[in-house]
Every structure is written in C-alpha cells, then in structure tokens.
Amino acid sequence: MKVVSVKNVSKFYGQKQVLDNVSFDIEEKEIFGLLGSNGAGKSTITSIILGLEKQSSGNVVLFEGQKKNLKKRIALVPQSTAFYKDFSVEKNLRFFASVCGLKSKQIKPRVKFLMSWLSLEPFKDVKAGHLSGGYQRLLNIACSLVHDPELIFFDEPTVGLDPKMRQMFWLKIQDLKAAGKTIIITTHYMDEAEKLCTKLALMKNGKMLVIGKPRELISQYGGIKVMIFNITGGVKKEDIQKIRTVLNQFTVISRDELLFIPFEQEHTFEKVIAVTEWLMKKGYNISSSITKEPNLEDVFLNITGEGMKQQE
Ligand SMILES: Nc1ncnc2c1ncn2[C@@H]1O[C@H](COP(=O)(O)OP(=O)(O)OP(=O)(O)O)[C@@H](O)[C@H]1O
Ligand SMILES: [Mg+2]
Structure with a gap:
C-alpha cells in the first residue's frame, strides 16, 4: 500500500x-x-x-x-x-x-x-x-x-x-x-x-x-573508490608511471609510503589485484591496504556540490 x-x-x-x-x-x-x-x-x-x-x-x-x-x-x-x-x-x-x-x-x-x-x-x-x-x-x-x-x-x-x-x-x-x-x-x-x-x-x-x-x-552517484596501499619505503617514480599506464588511470598518486589508486565502481578488483601482484613481484613490501568506498556524503556532494556537515 x-x-x-x-x-x-x-x-x-x-x-x-x-x-x-x-x-x-x-x-x-x-x-x-x-x-x-x-x-x-x-x-x-x-x-x-x-x-x-x-x-x-x-x-x-x-x-x-x-x-x-x-x-x-x-x-x-x-x-x-x-x-x-x-x-x-x-x-x-x-x-x-x-x-x-x-x-x-x-x-x-x-x-x-x-x-x-x-x-x-x-x-x-x-x-x-x-x-x-x-x-x-x-x-x-x-x-x-x-x-x-x-x-x-x-x-x-x-x-x-x-x-x-x-x-x-x-x-x-x-x-x-x-x-x-x-x-x-x-x-x-x-x-x-x-x-x-x-x-x-x-x-x-x-x-x-x-x-x-x-x-x-x-x-x-557516489563516484570512485580509492584503494590505498601502505608500501614500505614508498614506490619509485618510474613504477608509478608504469601503474598509471597499465591501468589507464592517470590519477594514481603516491605520497610518502602511501599509494592511492582510484577506480570506477563498476571496475572489478582484478586490475588492482594485478597491480598488487606486480608490486610484490618487484620486491615491494605492502604492509597494508584498504579501500575507501564512496558513501552517502559523496552522493550528496556530487549531486548538490555542497557538503552536509558544514550545514549543521
Ligand atoms: N512560515 C514561513 N514563511 C516564510 N518562509 C518560510 C516559512 N516556513 C518556512 N519558510 C522558508 O521555506 C524554506 C524551507 O524551509 P524548511 O523549514 O522547510 O526547510 P528544512 O529543509 O526543514 O530546513 P532545516 O534543515 O533547517 O530544518 C526556507 O527558506 C524557509 O525560510
Ligand atoms: Mg526542518
């Protein structure tokens, strides 16, 4: 009803x-x-x-x-x-x-x-x-x-x-x-x-x-997910470039020991898993990895162009 x-x-x-x-x-x-x-x-x-x-x-x-x-x-x-x-x-x-x-x-x-x-x-x-x-x-x-x-x-x-x-x-x-x-x-x-x-x-x-x-x-409407790797000693510049090319994703960035890989929600994890394996093969030590999923806050931001929290 x-x-x-x-x-x-x-x-x-x-x-x-x-x-x-x-x-x-x-x-x-x-x-x-x-x-x-x-x-x-x-x-x-x-x-x-x-x-x-x-x-x-x-x-x-x-x-x-x-x-x-x-x-x-x-x-x-x-x-x-x-x-x-x-x-x-x-x-x-x-x-x-x-x-x-x-x-x-x-x-x-x-x-x-x-x-x-x-x-x-x-x-x-x-x-x-x-x-x-x-x-x-x-x-x-x-x-x-x-x-x-x-x-x-x-x-x-x-x-x-x-x-x-x-x-x-x-x-x-x-x-x-x-x-x-x-x-x-x-x-x-x-x-x-x-x-x-x-x-x-x-x-x-x-x-x-x-x-x-x-x-x-x-x-x-939530937009992209971001995979964040913590890699001991960070990733070399030329390797970041390779990841960007392989993933066709030019917003991959590295800051200190963190590597951020954004990817569209509909993309499977396969590519990210491939990158993980590739990094390990290259001898990098991945101490942790998390995925930041988009949430309703992102939906609100993307649709209205403004945050909710600042409105409270
Ligand atoms: N009696 C009224 N006379 C004139 N304008 C009014 C009146 N009541 C509400 N408004 C206006 O209508 C608009 C919508 O108000 P409303 O209270 O429905 O918003 P809201 O989404 O409930 O906001 P909030 O999150 O602050 O509670 C506002 O611009 C408000 O100033
Ligand atoms: Mg109200």
Missing part, C-alpha cells in the same frame, strides 16, 4: 517559492529518509503531509485515500519536548493516552508496554524534567506513540544524542519497522540515513533532486 503519495506539490510563502513541484511515494513499512541542507524544504513538505500546512498546488494522498481515523493513524515525534516536565514519566504517558482517546482499560497495558520497550520503567515515578536528555527524548517518542499509529514522522531524532543513545534510537526505529510501521525521518546524519533508511530522498532549494535506495544512490 502507498501510505503517502505526494504529487506535484508546490508551496509559496508570499512571492517566495519554497517547494517546487515535489513528487514521491512512500510504501508501507518503508523507512523513508528526507535529506537536504537547511532550508531545503523538508519541514515544509512534512507539515503539508501532516495537514499542518496547505500546499499552494498539487496533491497529497494518505493511505490511498482512506480518510477514516486519519489522525489516529499518524504521529509526529518532534525534536523539542512534547511532554509535561512536572509530571512523572508514567503520569505523562497516562495523560497522553487519555487525550488520544484510549479507553481506560487500554491505557494501563499500553503505558506498561511503552515504558518497557523504551527502557523507561526504572524512571516511571521520576519527574520528566529530571530525566537525562536522552531519556527525555525516549519519553518524547513514547508520548507521541501512545495511540499506536501506523505512519510516524521523526524530525531529526538523534540530534545532540551521544553515540550509545543514537544507536539505541536506531534500534527502536527498526523495532517500529519490524512492527509494520511506516516511518519518515529527516536527518542531517549521513551515516544514520545510510544504515537506517530503506529509501532516501534528497532535496535542495525546494526541489526533489533524487530518490532511491541508499545502495543504489551510492553506486549511481
């Missing part, structure tokens, strides 16, 4: 166009990553899908047009805290559960489940405002998901979390996918998007640039 279908959506604020003919579909159980630097239009399109903003033109269809109980089927997990700091963890959850219309006999098991799933049980009587930053974010998730929605939006869910907590968030998001949920996530972290998302959309200045699976985008 197409859980979200966005067709030719544009948005103007006054004269300023912030979305330009954006289209994409999100299938059930997808973890859909919306990427793009500040001002790309990620929050605007998210707000339009959620019905918080109205598009200037185009269409958004949710759940293939089934309109029944729409609000109960959707959740936004905001970046800022959405709970009451003076309420305990459990009281917050009970409060949100009743606001979301859960029947009293449903509330207890749901709250229990959420506290256990998000490791909040030991803190159930602690005031939310006294939790550490990471646990406040977990409580945020719990409060947003009390009604067990099918489509969940996460806005920059891991900003400011330490690596351990980030990993925990990833696992929780994967749990949600395993439970059949559809997830839309905006993030500036490329490693996160690459590991977590089943599909990625890259936006810039209100336009959708590319959409695809992380692996597909990397092989299509």
Whole structure:
C-alpha cells in the first residue's frame, strides 16, 4: 500500500517559492529518509503531509485515500519536548493516552508496554524534567506513540544524542519497522540515513533532486573508490608511471609510503589485484591496504556540490 503519495506539490510563502513541484511515494513499512541542507524544504513538505500546512498546488494522498481515523493513524515525534516536565514519566504517558482517546482499560497495558520497550520503567515515578536528555527524548517518542499509529514522522531524532543513545534510537526505529510501521525521518546524519533508511530522498532549494535506495544512490552517484596501499619505503617514480599506464588511470598518486589508486565502481578488483601482484613481484613490501568506498556524503556532494556537515 502507498501510505503517502505526494504529487506535484508546490508551496509559496508570499512571492517566495519554497517547494517546487515535489513528487514521491512512500510504501508501507518503508523507512523513508528526507535529506537536504537547511532550508531545503523538508519541514515544509512534512507539515503539508501532516495537514499542518496547505500546499499552494498539487496533491497529497494518505493511505490511498482512506480518510477514516486519519489522525489516529499518524504521529509526529518532534525534536523539542512534547511532554509535561512536572509530571512523572508514567503520569505523562497516562495523560497522553487519555487525550488520544484510549479507553481506560487500554491505557494501563499500553503505558506498561511503552515504558518497557523504551527502557523507561526504572524512571516511571521520576519527574520528566529530571530525566537525562536522552531519556527525555525516549519519553518524547513514547508520548507521541501512545495511540499506536501506523505512519510516524521523526524530525531529526538523534540530534545532540551521544553515540550509545543514537544507536539505541536506531534500534527502536527498526523495532517500529519490524512492527509494520511506516516511518519518515529527516536527518542531517549521513551515516544514520545510510544504515537506517530503506529509501532516501534528497532535496535542495525546494526541489526533489533524487530518490532511491541508499545502495543504489551510492553506486549511481557516489563516484570512485580509492584503494590505498601502505608500501614500505614508498614506490619509485618510474613504477608509478608504469601503474598509471597499465591501468589507464592517470590519477594514481603516491605520497610518502602511501599509494592511492582510484577506480570506477563498476571496475572489478582484478586490475588492482594485478597491480598488487606486480608490486610484490618487484620486491615491494605492502604492509597494508584498504579501500575507501564512496558513501552517502559523496552522493550528496556530487549531486548538490555542497557538503552536509558544514550545514549543521
Ligand atoms: N512560515 C514561513 N514563511 C516564510 N518562509 C518560510 C516559512 N516556513 C518556512 N519558510 C522558508 O521555506 C524554506 C524551507 O524551509 P524548511 O523549514 O522547510 O526547510 P528544512 O529543509 O526543514 O530546513 P532545516 O534543515 O533547517 O530544518 C526556507 O527558506 C524557509 O525560510
Ligand atoms: Mg526542518
């Protein structure tokens, strides 16, 4: 099922166009990553899908047009805290559960489940405002998901979390996918998007640039791989020249004891293996070798001409 279908959506604020003919579909159980630097239009399109903003033109269809109980089927997990700091963890959850219309006999098991799933049980009587930053974010998730929605939006869910907590968030998001949920996530972290998302959309200045699976985008737009050899004593100039000629690759370079051999992704390792054997035959000692694979950061750079990290 197409859980979200966005067709030719544009948005103007006054004269300023912030979305330009954006289209994409999100299938059930997808973890859909919306990427793009500040001002790309990620929050605007998210707000339009959620019905918080109205598009200037185009269409958004949710759940293939089934309109029944729409609000109960959707959740936004905001970046800022959405709970009451003076309420305990459990009281917050009970409060949100009743606001979301859960029947009293449903509330207890749901709250229990959420506290256990998000490791909040030991803190159930602690005031939310006294939790550490990471646990406040977990409580945020719990409060947003009390009604067990099918489509969940996460806005920059891991900003400011330490690596351990980030990993925990990833696992929780994967749990949600395993439970059949559809997830839309905006993030500036490329490693996160690459590991977590089943599909990625890259936006810039209100336009959708590319959409695809992380692996597909990397092989299509990631550019070259680089093989890096560490060779004791370095490689002689004339031998570097020979490697360049044999590989028909004139960007082979040597720096101190390192030899860099770039090659197109579709090329097999065969040539590089041949070079390795040739170097060994010539008496060189290769102490180590690694391959630097292109990643999503490279995709972003190649498509937009700008880095993501500097945008944070
Ligand atoms: N209410 C508004 N009035 C006028 N312009 C707006 C309004 N809301 C957003 N914009 C503009 O729309 C553009 C897209 O903003 P949006 O918040 O969607 O970007 P974003 O991709 O979410 O960025 P970030 O990564 O910083 O969250 C920006 O140029 C922003 O200034
Ligand atoms: Mg935003």
